[in-house]
Every structure is written in structure tokens, then in C-alpha cells.
Amino acid sequence: MITKDYIITAAEGIHARPATNLVKLTKNYSSLISIKKGDRTVKLSSLMNILSLGIKGGETISIIIDGEDETSAIIAIDAFFEEELKHL
Amino acid sequence: MRKFLIATHGAFAKGIKSSLDMIIGETDNVFLIQAYLDDHISVEDELATVLTHITADDELVIFTDLLGGSVNNIMIREALKNNVHIVSGFNLPLLIEVIMGDAGTPVTEIIETAIIDGKEQMIYVNKLITQQND
Numbered sequence: 128m129i130t131k132d133y134i135i136t137a138a139e140g141i142h143a144r145p146a147t148n149l150v151k152l153t154k155n156y157s158s159l160i161s162i163k164k165g166d167r168t169v170k171l172s173s174l175m176n177i178l179s180l181g182i183k184g185g186e187t188i189s190i191i192i193d194g195e196d197e198t199s200a201i202i203a204i205d206a207f208f209e210e211e212l213k214h215l
Numbered sequence: 216m217r218k219f220l221i222a223t224h225g226a227f228a229k230g231i232k233s234s235l236d237m238i239i240g241e242t243d244n245v246f247l248i249q250a251y252l253d254d255h256i257s258v259e260d261e262l263a264t265v266l267t268h269i270t271a272d273d274e275l276v277i278f279t280d281l282l283g284g285s286v287n288n289i290m291i292r293e294a295l296k297n298n299v300h301i302v303s304g305f306n307l308p309l310l311i312e313v314i315m316g317d318a319g320t321p322v323t324e325i326i327e328t329a330i331i332d333g334k335e336q337m338i339y340v341n342k343l344i345t346q347q348n349d
Contacts, residue, residue, distance in 0.1 A: 143238045150315055151239075174239075174311050175332035 128193040129201050133208040134185070137215065141182040145215040146174050152203055158194025160204075216273050217322060219314055220265055221305075222248040222258075222290060223280040234307055235314065242314055250286045258289045266294060274298050274322050276313055278305040302326055309333030 135141065141149070153160050153171045160171040164186065169176035171190075182188055190208075192200050219242075221228040228247040235242065246265045250258045269275050277294060279287040282303035290301050300322060302309065309329045316325035 147239045147311075147315070154317070172317060173328075173332065174315060175308050175329075175336065178308075179335070 128191065129197050130189055130191050131201060131204070132187055132189050134187050135182055135208075135212070136184070137212045138184040140184045140186070141177060141180070141188075141212075143174070143178065145212055146177040148211065148215065149177060149207065150174050152207060155203070156192075156194065156196045156200040158192050158197045158200050160193075160200060161191045163189040163191060216244065217316075217318060218244040218246070218269060218273050218275050220246045220248065220262075220275060220277045221310070222250065222262070222277055222286050224250050224284065224286055225252055227280055231307060231310065235310060238307075239311060239315060245314070248286070258286060259293055262289065262293050269298075271298065274300070276322060276326065277301045278310060278313075279303045280305070300326060302330070306333050306336065308336040 137145065149162075149171050150173065161168050162171050162177060162180065164180045164182055167180060168191070169180065171177065180188075190201075190204050192204070194200075221232060223231075226249050228249050232245065232247060235245075246268070248258060248261045248265065250261075275294070275298060277290050277299065279290055279301060280303070281287060284303075287301070287303050295301060302313070309332065312329035312332050313322075313325055316322070316329070
């Protein structure tokens with residue numbers, strides 16, 4: 128299992144379009160991927176789950192990946208939070 | 216294959232498809248019926264055209280705007296069978312959850328979860344903000 132924290136650098140936080148990209152990214156991996164904010168953890172496979180967390184710019188979230196392809200999944204997640212999110 | 220039909224009174228179907236495309240990108244296998252916009256085409260005829268694209272191996276999820284409305288009634292009368300699922304009173308969150316649903320998860324499970332999620336998105340925001348500030 129891999130757990131990694133990210134600070135949301137995009138001012139608008141995780142709104143509908145970035146959340147959609149996260150859901151699409153999740154579909155590429157068999158691992159169970161979850162996102163945690165505060166004491167709430169939800170699966171990344173649902174857009175509404177992600178939006179329900181109300182993640183704003185500057186907040187810290189954790190990504191939890193558990194499965195056979197977790198090592199390749201975390202590389203894609205890194206790329207999303209560290210680069211792609213700024214442009215969405 | 217899972218396919219989708221958005222059937223509404225007037226241009227709502229086209230409008231919500233525009234929102235859907237903006238958020239999740241262009242999606243294949245989404246058909247639209249904008250009922251009663253053209254007096255020369257009946258809803259039944261439009262539906263019959265859509266159904267020519269649906270095989271026995273496909274699953275069709277139909278989203279209608281109003282339970283008890285004529286569009287929903289026509290879908291029940293003309294389209295409902297084992298591989299067809301009708302959801303009335305849909306909203307954008309519900310639509311997104313069903314269309315983005317995992318192909319390996321049974322459609323009935325996806326629809327039931329999406330209805331819960333769709334209802335949860337209907338919030339009196341002023342009240343929510345007041346509660347958060349208290």
C-alpha cells in the first residue's frame with residue numbers, strides 16, 4: 128500500500144474537471160485508489176465522491192493506493208497533482 | 216456495450232449534453248431525444264431510430280426529465296425490456312456518475328448509487344454555509 132500527501136496548488140481546488148480527470152486516471156489501474164481529506168476517505172472512482180470532499184486550493188489531501196499496479200499508479204498520480212492540475 | 220439515451224421535453228437533452236461534454240469530454244454512445252421541438256417527428260419515431268442502434272447484447276440506460284411526463288411514459292411503453300433501464304428526474308451529477316460508471320460494475324448497482332449521489336448534490340447552499348459558519 129502506498130500513501131502520499133499532496134498540497135493542492137490550484138487556486139480553484141479540485142472542481143469538476145480535475146475530479147473527472149482523476150476518475151479517468153483511476154480507470155487505468157486495477158489498484159484501489161482512494162483520496163482522504165481530514166477524517167473522510169472516499170474512492171477516486173466516483174466524481175461525486177471527490178466533489179463531496181470540497182477540496183480547496185492550499186489544502187492537503189492524501190492519496191492511498193492498494194494493489195498490484197500501485198507503483199505505476201503513483202507515478203501517474205504524482206504527474207497529476209504536481210503538473211496537470213495547474214492547467215485544469 | 217453500455218449505451219445511453221437522454222430524452223427530455225425540448226432542448227434540455229442537448230443542453231445537458233453540452234455540460235456533460237465540457238466536464239467529462241465527448242462521450243460515445245449517447246443518444247438524444249428533444250421531444251416536441253419538431254412537430255413533424257413523433258417521439259415514438261425518434262425512439263425507434265435510436266433503438267436500431269441497440270442490440271440484444273447492449274445495455275441501454277434512458278434518462279428522462281419527468282416521472283409521469285409523456286416522454287417518460289413513451290419510453291416505458293415503447294422501449295422497456297430486460298436490457299433497458301429508465302431513470303427519471305435525472306440531474307447532471309447522476310448523469311455523470313452513470314456515464315462514467317465502471318463497465319465491469321453491474322448497471323443496476325451504478326444507477327442505484329448514482330441516484331443517491333444525485334440527490335445528495337441537491338443542497339440549499341445558503342443553509343449549508345450558515346451551518347458551517349455556526
